[in-house]
Amino acid sequence: MKLLSKMSLRMGMSLLLIILQVMAIVAVTILILTRFPLVSYVGMFISFLVFLFLLKKDETTIYRMTWIIIVLLLPSVGGVIYLLLGKEHFVRRSIYAHVKEHAIVAKLMDSDGNLPFVNQVTCGRMFSLMKYIRRSSSYHAYENTESKYYAMGAPMFDDMLESISQAEKFIFFEYFIVYKGEMWDRIVNALEKKAADGVEIRIIVDDFGSQKLFTNAYIAKLRSKNIQVLRFNPIIPFFLVFMNNRDHRKILVVDGKTAFVGGINIADEYIGLNNRLGVWKDTGIRLKGEAVWSFTLMFIEMWDIFCETCERINTHTFYKAETDGNYSTDGFILPYGDSPLNRDRLGENIYIEILNQAQRYVYIFTPYLIISEKMIHALQMAARRGVDVRIVTPGIPDKKLVFRLTRSYYSSLLEDGVRIFEYSPGFLHAKSFVSDDEVAVVGTINLDYRSLYLHFENAVLLYKTNSVNDIRDDALQAIAESREVILAERKKQTISMIDALLHLFAPLM
Numbered sequence: 001m002k003l004l005s006k007m008s009l010r011m012g013m014s015l016l017l018i019i020l021q022v023m024a025i026v027a028v029t030i031l032i033l034t035r036f037p038l039v040s041y042v043g044m045f046i047s048f049l050v051f052l053f054l055l056k057k058d059e060t061t062i063y064r065m066t067w068i069i070i071v072l073l074l075p076s077v078g079g080v081i082y083l084l085l086g087k088e089h090f091v092r093r094s095i096y097a098h099v100k101e102h103a104i105v106a107k108l109m110d111s112d113g114n115l116p117f118v119n120q121v122t123c124g125r126m127f128s129l130m131k132y133i134r135r136s137s138s139y140h141a142y143e144n145t146e147s148k149y150y151a152m153g154a155p156m157f158d159d160m161l162e163s164i165s166q167a168e169k170f171i172f173f174e175y176f177i178v179y180k181g182e183m184w185d186r187i188v189n190a191l192e193k194k195a196a197d198g199v200e201i202r203i204i205v206d207d208f209g210s211q212k213l214f215t216n217a218y219i220a221k222l223r224s225k226n227i228q229v230l231r232f233n234p235i236i237p238f239f240l241v242f243m244n245n246r247d248h249r250k251i252l253v254v255d256g257k258t259a260f261v262g263g264i265n266i267a268d269e270y271i272g273l274n275n276r277l278g279v280w281k282d283t284g285i286r287l288k289g290e291a292v293w294s295f296t297l298m299f300i301e302m303w304d305i306f307c308e309t310c311e312r313i314n315t316h317t318f319y320k321a322e323t324d325g326n327y328s329t330d331g332f333i334l335p336y337g338d339s340p341l342n343r344d345r346l347g348e349n350i351y352i353e354i355l356n357q358a359q360r361y362v363y364i365f366t367p368y369l370i371i372s373e374k375m376i377h378a379l380q381m382a383a384r385r386g387v388d389v390r391i392v393t394p395g396i397p398d399k400k401l402v403f404r405l406t407r408s409y410y411s412s413l414l415e416d417g418v419r420i421f422e423y424s425p426g427f428l429h430a431k432s433f434v435s436d437d438e439v440a441v442v443g444t445i446n447l448d449y450r451s452l453y454l455h456f457e458n459a460v461l462l463y464k465t466n467s468v469n470d471i472r473d474d475a476l477q478a479i480a481e482s483r484e485v486i487l488a489e490r491k492k493q494t495i496s497m498i499d500a501l502l503h504l505f506a507p508l509m
Contacts, residue, residue: 040076047071047079054082097305098341105297106138108316123332125357126439126463129350130334133461136344139336145289146327147462149442149470151477153270156260156284157183163254163286164190170200170319172253172299176246176444177209177265182273184213184266188222195226202313204230204302206247209265211235230303230310245340247302248444248455250284251295256321259287259295261335261460262442263431270429277396278426281478283365285442285460285467287335289327293320294335298458301337331438331464338445338457347445348452350461351433352378358435361388363475365430369393369406370448376412383417392478394429395422407490414487421482428478431459434471439463442471 032039051071054064071078123130123141134140150156164171164187171194178184195201203222205214210231219229232247252260262284264270269280287295300313313319338347355362355378362382369391371379383389391413397403410420431451434440443459445451462468 043076043080046083047075047077050079050082098301098339101301101305102138104316105301108297109138109140109294123463124438126332129353129357129461130332130463132353133334133336133346133350136346136349137336137342139294139334141332141334141461141463142289142291142294143329143332144327145287145291145329145333147329147333147460147465147467148286148288149467149474150262150264150284150286151281151470151474152272153264153280153282153284154272156262156264156286157271159286160252160260161186161190163252163258163260164194167194167199167254169255169321170202170253171255172202172251172296174204174247174249174251174299174302175210175266176206176248176250177267178205178213179210179265179267180213181268183268183271187266191227192225201227202230202299202303203227204232204247204299206232207234208246209248228310230307232302232306246450246455248451249298249302249337249458250444251299251458253292253296253299256292256296256319257288259292259335261285261287261295261444261458263429263444275426277394277398280426281423281428281430283430283432283442283471283474285462287333287460289329291333291335291460295458296320298335298337302456328466330466331462331468333465334461334463336459336461338459340454340456345452347457347459348372348375350441350459351375351445351447354433354435354439354441355379355382355387355389358382358387358389360436361390362433362435363472363479364389364391364447365428365432365475365478366391366447367394367398367427367429367431368402368446368448369409370402371409372449372452375447375452376409379413379418380416383413388419389417390419390421390475390479392421392423392428392475392482394427395424395483396426398427398429410485411487411490414485414490420485421479422485423478423482425481432471432475434468434475437469437472440468440471 051068054068054071067082071082074081130141148159150159171191173191191201191203207214214229214231219231222229233245250261250264263282264284268274269277270282272280296319297316300316300319303310304312336346336350338345352374379389379391393406394403397406414420431444431446432440432442440462441459442462443457445457445459451457462471
């Protein structure tokens with residue numbers, strides 16, 4: 001409870017700073033326009049250029065329309081506000097480094113030996129999706145990899161600690177939220193012991209998600225114990241407006257042999273040690289075998305792109321493990337990362353393709369449902385085709401305004417046959433799709449604009465593995481514990497002006 005209140009306070013303070021900065025920008029602009037009327041014409045000219053830019057911008061329609069409305073409503077300042085808030089200032093500075101580094105990663109993945117024979121016969125309807133992922137990102141499918149699914153955070157945490165304790169060569173640790181508590185204390189103690197034994201430890205934390213703990217002093221303390229730390233996209237208080245793009249990924253790689261991914265951050269609520277929001281449900285997956293190499297490279301790529309004051313990784317192949325056994329893989333496992341540096345919306349496209357190809361059912365876990373017209377259409381069309389589409393959202397929200405926005409999307413989906421369930425025991429933070437007992441995705445990618453368009457994310461696509469059935473069973477169990485949302489109830493709750501405004505500004509939330 002204390003932890004969640006501190007996290008809410010931190011995020012609240014950050015949001016307050018953003019609001020104050022926007023107000024300051026508007027106030028200063030009005031002052032300048034009052035004293036120097038000619039400046040207003042310059043502002044209008046900038047807004048006109050921004051308007052033309054937005055008309056041709058290759059971006060989702062609702063995102064463009066939101067900014068077009070802002071520019072038209074505020075012609076003297078709207079263009080300036082977009083230049084400050086709407087563009088990906090941070091990531092664009094790194095795009096050339098990203099292209100260069102990903103070319104190295106792509107070459108290493110292309111040179112992998114013993115790749116599975118992926119074709120229409122072996123992969124059926126997933127063949128085209130796997131082919132698309134490889135062409136768009138270079139990530140490819142693997143066999144000889146064992147997967148274990150976790151329906152809750154605590155069992156995964158136990159296995160993470162065990163895996164860290166067995167490390168001999170290196171540990172890569174990348175998380176959006178790392179907060180002080182029992183979970184982090186036990187992990188950092190294990191990392192410090194391994195560092196003392198000569199194991200190479202590298203940590204990436206997002207500065208927004210982990211700013212309370214990872215101060216300059218704390219980072220210096222970790223570095224003094226031979227733990228290397230990269231603080232992703234450091235927050236400068238007055239320039240929070242430039243901090244749109246976050247590292248929302250969760251990756252733990254040990255010796256190149258074992259990887260843990262999923263929605264689970266490093267904070268005590270993820271392992272059930274506080275219950276302000278009831279049961280905190282999150283999910284994850286462990287991989288052992290050849291597919292871990294993709295997550296190793298994913299981490300190295302992020303480290304080398306954004307490492308400015310820390311030591312770069314020069315020899316990628318040093319971190320590739322030789323598989324020490326034959327792992328049981330009934331199907332294929334394809335890890336992938338998504339990035340705002342790419343024009344291709346990989347995370348969203350994979351979700352949509354699963355919906356498009358579904359024949360019997362698609363069950364979805366998401367804490368937030370703030371979706372584009374493309375995703376709405378895919379959900380509706382799948383349901384209209386007779387596919388059993390079920391979405392599970394939280395029963396107890398972590399952000400009330402965002403939850404209200406989530407609920408505002410219910411009616412249009414329910415009308416077309418999508419079934420929606422709110423997880424009665426508490427807050428659901430999991431992000432997963434499972435379909436037809438054949439295909440599943442587990443990862444960090446929420447059904448909201450930030451995950452699908454602005455953040456760095458990662459996930460695993462599973463095809464005909466035993467863990468797909470575990471994900472299906474967990475979805476059915478969660479649905480049984482949830483309250484189904486009835487269309488008649490939603491129709492009684494007419495969309496208010498607040499809901500309409502929330503829809504308008506959904507891409508910015």
